[in-house]
Amino acid sequence: MTNLEPKAFSKEGVRNWPVTLTLGLTFLAAIILVPWYGITQGFSAWAWGFFVFFMLFTGVGIGSGYHRLWSHRTYKAHPAWEWLMAVAGGMAVQNSILIWAARHRVHHRSVDDDDKDPYSIGRGFWYAHVGWMLRDYRSGQVDYKIVPDLKKNKIVMWQHKHYLELVLLTNVGLPMLLGWMVGDFWGVFLLAGLGRLVLNHHFTFFINSLAHMWGKQPFTDENSARDNWFIAIFTYGEGYHNYHHLFQNDYRNGIRWFNIDLNKWVIACASFLGLASDLRRTPQFKILRARLHMDFKRARQRLEADPANPRWKELLDTLEGEYAEYLGTIKEWQNLQMEKVQASKEKLQASKEKLQDTLDRSFRELEKSLQMQRKRVALLAAQAYG
Numbered sequence: 163m164t165n166l167e168p169k170a171f172s173k174e175g176v177r178n179w180p181v182t183l184t185l186g187l188t189f190l191a192a193i194i195l196v197p198w199y200g201i202t203q204g205f206s207a208w209a210w211g212f213f214v215f216f217m218l219f220t221g222v223g224i225g226s227g228y229h230r231l232w233s234h235r236t237y238k239a240h241p242a243w244e245w246l247m248a249v250a251g252g253m254a255v256q257n258s259i260l261i262w263a264a265r266h267r268v269h270h271r272s273v274d275d276d277d278k279d280p281y282s283i284g285r286g287f288w289y290a291h292v293g294w295m296l297r298d299y300r301s302g303q304v305d306y307k308i309v310p311d312l313k314k315n316k317i318v319m320w321q322h323k324h325y326l327e328l329v330l331l332t333n334v335g336l337p338m339l340l341g342w343m344v345g346d347f348w349g350v351f352l353l354a355g356l357g358r359l360v361l362n363h364h365f366t367f368f369i370n371s372l373a374h375m376w377g378k379q380p381f382t383d384e385n386s387a388r389d390n391w392f393i394a395i396f397t398y399g400e401g402y403h404n405y406h407h408l409f410q411n412d413y414r415n416g417i418r419w420f421n422i423d424l425n426k427w428v429i430a431c432a433s434f435l436g437l438a439s440d441l442r443r444t445p446q447f448k449i450l451r452a453r454l455h456m457d458f459k460r461a462r463q464r465l466e467a468d469p470a471n472p473r474w475k476e477l478l479d480t481l482e483g484e485y486a487e488y489l490g491t492i493k494e495w496q497n498l499q500m501e502k503v504q505a506s507k508e509k510l511q512a513s514k515e516k517l518q519d520t521l522d523r524s525f526r527e528l529e530k531s532l533q534m535q536r537k538r539v540a541l542l543a544a545q546a547y548g
Contacts, residue, residue, distance in 0.1 A: 165288070166190070166433065167366060171189065174297065174298070174299060174300055175297045175298070176297060176298045177296065177297055177298075178295065178296055178297055178298050179294060182296045184255075185292065185295065185296070185363065188356065188359060188360055188363075189360050191356055192356050192357050192359075192360040192361075193360075195352055195356065195361075196356060196357040197258055198353050199348060199349065199352050199353075200353075201495070203348070204348065204349075205346075205349045205353050206342040206344070206345075206349050206350075208345075208346050208349075208350060209341075209346050209349040209350045209352075209353045209354060210338075211527060212337070212340055212350050212354035213352075213353045213357065213358050214241060214428045215354075216253070216337075216354050216355075216358045217358050217361065217362060218398075218424075219253070219340070220248050220250055220251070220253045220254040220358070220362050221254075221362060221365065221366075221397075221398045222247075222250060222398065222424065222425060222428050223247050223249070223250025223251035223252070223253060223254055224250075224251050224254050224256060224362075224366055224397045225249060225317045225397070225399065225400055225424070225425035225428075226252060226425045226428050226429050226432075227244075227246075227247025227248065227251045227259070227411070228247075228251045228256070228259055228266075229264050229266065229400070229425075230413055230425060230429065230546060231244070231247060231261045232259050232262075232312060232315075233262070233263040233266040234410050235311070235439055236411055236413035236442045236500055237367040237413045237429055237433070237438050237439065237441045237442060237455040238438065238439045238440045239437065239438050239439075240436065240437045240438070240439075241317065242437060243432055243437040243438060244315075244317045245317060248317050248318070248321040249328065250330040251321075251323060251327060251332060252321055252332060253328075253329070253332035253362075254359075254362050254366070255329050255333060255359060256363070256366060257313065257325070258318075258322040258325040259318045259321055259322065260306070260309060260312050260313070260318055260319070260321075260322040261304050261322070263312055264304050264305060264306060264308050264309045264312075265280045265302065267308050267309065268280060268305065268308060269281060269306075269370075270407065270410055272346060273385045273386070273387070274385050274386050276298075276301075277301060278301055279295055279301060280299075280301050280302045281294045281370040281371075282387050283303070283370075283371065283374035283375060284386075287292065287371050287375065290370045290371040291364075291367045291368070291370060291371035291372075292367055292375060311536075321338065322390050324381075333355055333359060334355070336355075336388060337350050337351045337354050337355030337359055338350075338351055338355075340354070341354075361431045365396045365397055366420075368393055368396060368398065369393075369397050369400045369401070369403065372390070373387065373388055373390060373395055373397070373400065373401055373403040374386040374387055374388065374394050374403070375388065376390055376393070377389050377390030377393065377401070377403070377404070378387060378404065379404050379452060379456070380404060380405075380408070380453055380456060381404050381405050381408045381409075381449075381452045381456065382404065382408045382412055382452060382456065382480075383456065383459070385407050387403040387404045387406065387407035388403055388404050389401070389402045389403060389404040390402075391421070391422060394415070394416060394421070394422045394423065395422055395474075398423070398424040398425050399414075399416050399421070399422060399423030399424050399425045399426055400415055400425070401415075401422075401485070402415040402416045402417075402421060402423065403415070405417060408452055409444040409448070409449070409452075410441050411444070412442060412443055413429050413442055413443065414424065414426040414443065417444075417449065419442070429441060446529055447495055447528060447529050447532065450529060450532040450533065450536070451492065451495075451532065453536065454488060454532055454535060454536050454539065457536055457539045457540065458484070458485055458488065458539060461539055473488065477530055483537060484538060487535065488535060489534075491528055491532060491535075494528060495528050498524055498528070
């Protein structure tokens with residue numbers, strides 16, 4: 163039986179030597195040995211191929227598995243997919259699913275709270291990026307009560323129990339075996355094993371640090387999370403972090419078709435193959451509502467910052483009128499939601515379907531109304547600069 167009792171907490175800031183040595187020594191070895199071997203010996207095409215494959219494999223294991231499946235339950239998965247994600251995520255060496263998800267759920271619950279958020283950006287870039295792991299902090303203590311669903315998952319608990327063996331097998335044994343098979347033992351081990359591991363670590367760590375510092379906040383400014391397409395490239399879609407923190411139950415982070423979100427595409431492919439189901443998506447109206455709320459907020463700030471504008475009173479009155487209309491639209495949407503719930507209780511299938519069709523048309527009309535209002539508010543904000 164796996165022991166899930168929390169480790170006794172001794173003192174704030176005590177050095178965590180196992181983690182410090184693991185992260186420190188692998189980083190030093192990677193920045194010294196990988197370039198040295200590449201310059202003196204060169205890496206084979208096999209080494210580069212395995213490097214790219216394992217980078218993607220472990221990145222998806224963390225993003226599609228640890229994060230979107232187990233931490234946020236944004237979709238349901240076939241056992242075969244769960245096993246694959248458990249192995250891929252374990253190979254990334256970022257702790258077991260159980261511990262990773264427990265801390266991540268606390269991060270979302272207490273984001274930016276320096277005393278509770280395990281990797282709060284409020285304590286600085288270094289702390290959020292890697293410092294929170296190098297010492298024992300009370301905010302980083304694992305609370306298993308927050309993951310009761312995962313404690314019932316046999317695959318999650320198997321991975322938690324055999325995590326060390328999985329890490330050694332996938333990060334030492336597998337690269338060595340593959341290197342031996344293709345005749346490039348050290349090249350594959352150093353590039354696809356060591357170099358890949360360190361890069362994958364810091365790409366993931368960027369989500370906790372840079373994605374809370376650098377980028378835009380189109381959906382909410384109630385927390386530090388940012389949307390940044392550039393960070394999304396290296397984090398397989400996790401860089402659309404502002405959206406994610408507001409709509410954490412959506413299997414997508416990049417919601418537009420052109421948003422670079424590898425994990426979104428992987429989950430969609432898994433669904434097509436029958437390995438994932440019940441993919442959760444935030445209703446378009448809620449997304450528009452969040453964006454329009456931020457548009458109103460910023461337009462009002464711009465107007466209030468420039469009372470010398472000769473049209474200040476006129477623009478502010480127009481903005482308030484638009485906001486009143488916005489609130490009316492929200493109220494109408496809430497009433498439709500109540501009608502939708504009532505419709506689902508209808509006993510006659512024919513009348514239920516007819517009512518549902520009517521409600522769907524009404525929802526689409528409200529979405530168009532918000533889209534048009536966004537354009538009007540954007541025009542008002544532009545005039546505030548005039």
